[in-house]
Amino acid sequence: MIKANNPALKSWVEIPRNSDFTIQNLPFGIFKTQHRSPAAGVAIGNDILNLAYLHEHGYLEGLDLPAGIFHQPYLNEFFALGRSKIREVRERISELLQHDNNNLKENQTDRASALIAMRDVQMLLPVRIPNYTDFYSSEEHATNVGSMFRDPKNALLPNWKHLPVAYHGRASSIVVSGTDLHRPKGQIKPADSELPVYSPSRKLDFELEMAFITCGETKLGQPIHVHEAEEYIAGFVLFNDWSARDIQQWEYVPLGPFLGKNFGSTISPWVVTLDALEPFRVQGPEQYPHVLPYLSIEGARNFDIVLEVAMKAANTEEAIVCRSNFKYMYWNINQQLAHHTVNGCNIQVGDLYASGTISGPSPGSFGSLLELTWNGQKTLHLPDGSERTFILDGDTITMRGHALKDGVRIGFGECTGKILPALK
Incomplete structure (x- = not known):
């Protein structure tokens, strides 16, 4: 058992009820403030624990961490130390935050400097992303799209249940x-037009996804065995793969998504x-026909993570438009x-691998407009x-996710963005 996952753990830091950031979570991120340059931190309740400060003041002594490892604009150098080192740091942070550990709790000076209110920080991209891949791993989503645009009786293409379909996306x-985006422009082919037109997208959409981030490197030519894959994975983030459906529909044949x-x-x-998600493992859907040996793996490889999408028009209350779950994924990480x-x-x-849209079996669990x-x-x-049929200018889309078991909640915070009008 991973010690930091113990459901009985309590922290001396005040943690609001239903907080995403319990002592059993301790996710990593990059933040900055008005007076602090970017540094690595850990979320706890409504606060952030400054890892750079802790390291510089001896609280992480004995973990054999390079100097300045947390005083970086990205987590890449830390993640490159590997999953076992990430685990060691998380375990130490867990110990420091436990209610009966006075090392940091009773040192008022260090406590005041190391613990920063979330309201006072700006969160940044957690990693520099060299490469991005988007999978297409929800059977329900693939079936819905295939039924919509092809033949409902043969919604899945012949290869879909034999391999995890994916494409390489744009990392930059x-x-x-919290970053606003402008409505994209491109070629679309209206149904009543013989020729394409250049126009802002009229069918702008969200896609509810999760994504894992890698913490290891391999040499060209070296495959990763299915049983060792998790040693290369640091953790997960929520992911909204904004999609201009009309641009996509016109361009995607024969090479797939682009603009x-x-x-x-x-x-x-x-x-x-x-590690934090370890208690929430569940069995995935039965895979039939049987996969080829290099993809064959047993055990609970999916995760029971409740997901939701909210839409908010300007000056109105948000509305939940979708509730789904990561456990529905046909192909696992x-x-x-x-x-x-x-x-x-x-x-x-730092490579990022998105799941593809996560749709469940009922209409309310569909992960896209x-x-x-x-x-x-x-x-x-x-x-x-x-x-709404699709997103309008001024709409804000917010995605949330959490796992809940034995009274322990592990959440991801928010993944939110507002759509601005297309640029002239």
Whole structure:
């Protein structure tokens, strides 16, 4: 058992009821303040523990950490130390925050300097992302899209249940939660037009996803075995893969998504470790036909993480438009990383691997407006009385996720973004 996951642990830091950031969580992120340059921190309740300060003042002594490892604009150098070192640091932080540990608790000077209120910080991208891959691993989502645009009787393409389908996305346009995005422009092909037109997207959508971040590197030609994949994974973030459906529909044949996707994707700022999610493992869906041996793995490889999407128009209350769960994924993270590297593709620290849209079996659990409105044929009703088929300028989309078991809540914070009008 991982000590830091003990449900009985209590902290001397005040943790509000239903906080995402309990002492059993302790996710890593990068923050800055008006007077502090970017540094690594750990979320606890409504506060952030400054890892750079703790390291410099001896609280992490004995962990054999390089000097300045937490005084960085990204977590890459720390994550590059590997999953076991990430675990050691999380365990030490857990010990320092426990209610009966007085080392930091009773040192008023260090406590005041190391513990910073979240309201006083700006969260930054947690990692420098060298590469980004987006999978397509929800059977429900793939079936819905296939039914919508192809043949409902043969919604899944022949390869879908044999391999984790994916494409390489654009890493440079991934932004941290709270970053506004402009409506993308491009070619669209209206149904009543013989030729495409250049226009702002008229079918702007969200995609409810999660993403894992790697903490290891491999050499070109070296595959990662399905059973060792998790040793290369630091943890998860929430992921909104904004999608311009009309641009995407016109461009995607024959090579797949391009301008319809690469204008922006949003991630939550806190990396929730794989260790923290250990108690929430569940069995995934039965895979049939049986997968090839290099993808074969047994045991609980999915995670029971409740997910939701809220939409908020300007000057109105938000409305929950979707509730889903990460446990629905057909292809698990072990299989995704094993397949990604089976051809010898090398990975790097900080690479981001998104799950693809996470849809459940019922309409309320569909993870995109494309599905919720069935490509605009249905409407969503918001609290202000307005209706939506796709996202309008001024709308804010917020994604949240948490796991809950034995009274312990592990959350991700918010993944939020507002859509601004297209630039002239």
